[in-house]
Amino acid sequence: MNNIIVYIELVEGKISDVSFELLTKGRSLANQLKCKLEAVLIGHNLKGLDKELFPYGVDTLYTADDTRLAPYATLPHTSILVKLFQEQQPQIALMGATTIGRDLGPRVSSALKSGLTADCTELEIGTHTDSKTKHVYNELLYQIRPAFGGNIIATIINPDCRPQMATVREGVMKKEIVDPQYKGKLVNLEVAKYVDEIDFIVKIIERHIEESKIDIKNAPIIIAGGFGVGSSDNFKLLHKLAGVLGAEVGASRAAVDAGFAEHARQIGQTGVTVRPKLYIACGISGQVQHLAGMMESNLIISINSDSNAPINKIANYVITGKVENVIPKMIKYYREHTK
Amino acid sequence: MKKFNIIVLAKQVPDTRKAGKDAMKADGTINRSILPAIFNPEDLHALEQALRVKDQFPGSTITLLTMGPPRAVEILKEGFYRGADDGILLTDRAFAGSDTLATSYALASAIREIKDVDIIFSGRQAIDGDTAQVGPQVAEKLGIPQVTYAEEIIKITDQTIQVKRRLEHGVETVECPFPLVITVNNTAPHCRPRNAKRLMKYKHASTMSNRQENNDDYLASAIAHTHLTIKEWGVNNITVDHEQLGLSGSPTKVKKVDNIIFQAVETKTFTDMDEDMDELMKELVESHIVG
Numbered sequence: 165m166n167n168i169i170v171y172i173e174l175v176e177g178k179i180s181d182v183s184f185e186l187l188t189k190g191r192s193l194a195n196q197l198k199c200k201l202e203a204v205l206i207g208h209n210l211k212g213l214d215k216e217l218f219p220y221g222v223d224t225l226y227t228a229d230d231t232r233l234a235p236y237a238t239l240p241h242t243s244i245l246v247k248l249f250q251e252q253q254p255q256i257a258l259m260g261a262t263t264i265g266r267d268l269g270p271r272v273s274s275a276l277k278s279g280l281t282a283d284c285t286e287l288e289i290g291t292h293t294d295s296k297t298k299h300v301y302n303e304l305l306y307q308i309r310p311a312f313g314g315n316i317i318a319t320i321i322n323p324d325c326r327p328q329m330a331t332v333r334e335g336v337m338k339k340e341i342v343d344p345q346y347k348g349k350l351v352n353l354e355v356a357k358y359v360d361e362i363d364f365i366v367k368i369i370e371r372h373i374e375e376s377k378i379d380i381k382n383a384p385i386i387i388a389g390g391f392g393v394g395s396s397d398n399f400k401l402l403h404k405l406a407g408v409l410g411a412e413v414g415a416s417r418a419a420v421d422a423g424f425a426e427h428a429r430q431i432g433q434t435g436v437t438v439r440p441k442l443y444i445a446c447g448i449s450g451q452v453q454h455l456a457g458m459m460e461s462n463l464i465i466s467i468n469s470d471s472n473a474p475i476n477k478i479a480n481y482v483i484t485g486k487v488e489n490v491i492p493k494m495i496k497y498y499r500e501h502t503k
Numbered sequence: 504m505k506k507f508n509i510i511v512l513a514k515q516v517p518d519t520r521k522a523g524k525d526a527m528k529a530d531g532t533i534n535r536s537i538l539p540a541i542f543n544p545e546d547l548h549a550l551e552q553a554l555r556v557k558d559q560f561p562g563s564t565i566t567l568l569t570m571g572p573p574r575a576v577e578i579l580k581e582g583f584y585r586g587a588d589d590g591i592l593l594t595d596r597a598f599a600g601s602d603t604l605a606t607s608y609a610l611a612s613a614i615r616e617i618k619d620v621d622i623i624f625s626g627r628q629a630i631d632g633d634t635a636q637v638g639p640q641v642a643e644k645l646g647i648p649q650v651t652y653a654e655e656i657i658k659i660t661d662q663t664i665q666v667k668r669r670l671e672h673g674v675e676t677v678e679c680p681f682p683l684v685i686t687v688n689n690t691a692p693h694c695r696p697r698n699a700k701r702l703m704k705y706k707h708a709s710t711m712s713n714r715q716e717n718n719d720d721y722l723a724s725a726i727a728h729t730h731l732t733i734k735e736w737g738v739n740n741i742t743v744d745h746e747q748l749g750l751s752g753s754p755t756k757v758k759k760v761d762n763i764i765f766q767a768v769e770t771k772t773f774t775d776m777d778e779d780m781d782e783l784m785k786e787l788v789e790s791h792i793v794g
Contacts, residue, residue, distance in 0.1 A: 175671075235675075239648060262671060263651070266651070270603070270637075270638075273604065274640035277754065283634075307755075311631075312519055318759070319760075320757055322754045365648055367677065368675060369678050371675045371676075433633070441792065476770065477770075480771065481773065481783060482770055482772045484773070490775045497780065501785070
């Protein structure tokens with residue numbers, strides 16, 4: 165009772181990275197709250213997956229294994245979580261801010277009349293005093309996220325409703341095994357008790373998996389362009405530099421909205437979170453929502469004609485100048501001075 | 504041929520994409536007044552999908568439903584210009600302070616009043632909150648299925664609809680009977696533009712309370728042009744449990760709001776002159792950051 169539960173997401177039978185990241189965060193929160201870390205895994209052919217999960221410090225793993233539960237569908241997964249949460253009364257429930265988690269989370273929170281905060285970038289434990297009643301709430305989950313188009317950072321709390329639910333994007337939290345031999349308890353749920361026939365009303369007709377060719381998440385160097393790049397033509401310069409340096413091209417939301425780059429390249433709170441060893445920000449002013457997705461880069465270079473661009477404050481190197489002047493010079497130097 | 508009863512959920516939002524440095528006040532709060540209020544972009548994508556159903560099934564009706572302050576009537580008019588048949592402004596002080604849960608409760612209660620709804624479209628998410636929660640929560644409150652991240656309607660019959668969804672690593676087509684909620688992704692087609700005839704027809708549309716405020720001869724004009732009176736619903740027009748509305752119906756509270764705190768780093772500054780660029784690149788290459 166009153167534990168932390170993480171929903172484990174499966175993509176084509178494999179556990180998503182975001183689930184391991186949430187377990188890692190969940191473990192540290194559980195230590196702080198002196199409660200158990202639990203996980204729920206729903207799908208089919210789940211045998212063996214428990215061995216991947218327990219090392220992250222999972223005390224109890226609930227599994228629901230049925231051929232009809234894979235691939236993910238909203239209604240059956242919702243029914244299982246809602247009933248399980250009603251039985252177990254977790255204080256905190258976490259899931260990935262993925263197309264699955266953002267489909268499932270709101271449905272579950274609505275059924276339980278509980279609060280859900282989407283796309284958190286930080287989760288902490290803290291206290292809260294109600295300004296009117298002076299009631300003091302201890303050990304609340306602070307759900308911290310950029311809001312208002314990423315211009316502010318809001319700390320959200322759910323003082324009275326349980327579970328306190330939050331989704332977190334992939335790549336935002338670290339993943340770390342606590343103990344390869346960690347011993348947890350495996351509980352197989354009797355699926356028929358949790359789902360109804362009516363939960364299978366939506367039929368999946370076809371699934372067509374296409375791995376996105378753009379892989380900015382794992383790129384060691386990212387050349388990212390913002391609205392300040394000015395045009396699709398100038399964006400080609402970024403691709404040229406990326407080709408030379410073995411980098412990937414990323415973009416801010418404004419650049420994607422302007423049609424300079426594909427959506428798959430978007431970095432930031434509503435895009436991908438990255439932590440490359442080098443991040444070259446070209447014509448990016450640095451809205452919070454963008455910074456949230458790249459702040460943890462090892463080294464940041466900002467190229468901007470505005471010497472006061474907010475991103476310059478977190479950049480290790482600032483080049484004040486036009487992107488179309490600077491990039492050709494970088495390419496030229498690199499070609500002349502490396503083999 | 505079936506005539507569909509379609510609802511499109513829409514929200515008037517501050518255009519947060521235009522929030523530059525001047526959008527922040529000295530005390531660190533947002534200066535909302537300088538941001539234009541717009542039709543949430545993905546809700547326009549949703550309207551387009553509704554219009555496409557209507558193109559295929561003439562006689563279907565599209566009702567735009569929005570919750571917000573009186574001025575949100577602007578997006579209902581925008582919807583009329585582009586082809587919506589009806590619009591309802593859900594507005595009441597009792598809704599103030601709603602989080603996504605209280606919002607979806609109010610919207611679902613209003614949809615129940617409309618009755619016999621087949622499809623509820625909405626945008627995937629609104630640009631001021633980016634939560635993507637209201638669509639699924641409305642579906643749950645109504646006890647009907649949801650299809651999120653919709654990109655295209657593949658096939659529609661009297662009984663079922665097939666929808667293509669855009670996921671992280673590919674696409675999925677699902678088939679669902681009516682009624683259902685469909686949230687439309689940003690990768691779906693843009694909304695068709697305003698229609699000039701409809702613009703002329705609806706440009707004077709307004710709510711009764713707006714007319715009253717402007718001291719129009721509101722009763723006369725409302726009687727003469729019923730299509731120009733936009734429906735305005737408050738808590739008294741819907742059956743609700745007041746505890747589930749507004750602040751009291753909102754489990755999430757905003758504890759605090761901060762400007763981002765930039766971590767101080769030692770910053771080296773360069774110009775775009777050749778010597779500066781050479782020095783920077785030399786440093787990067789020598790420290791094996793590149794190459």
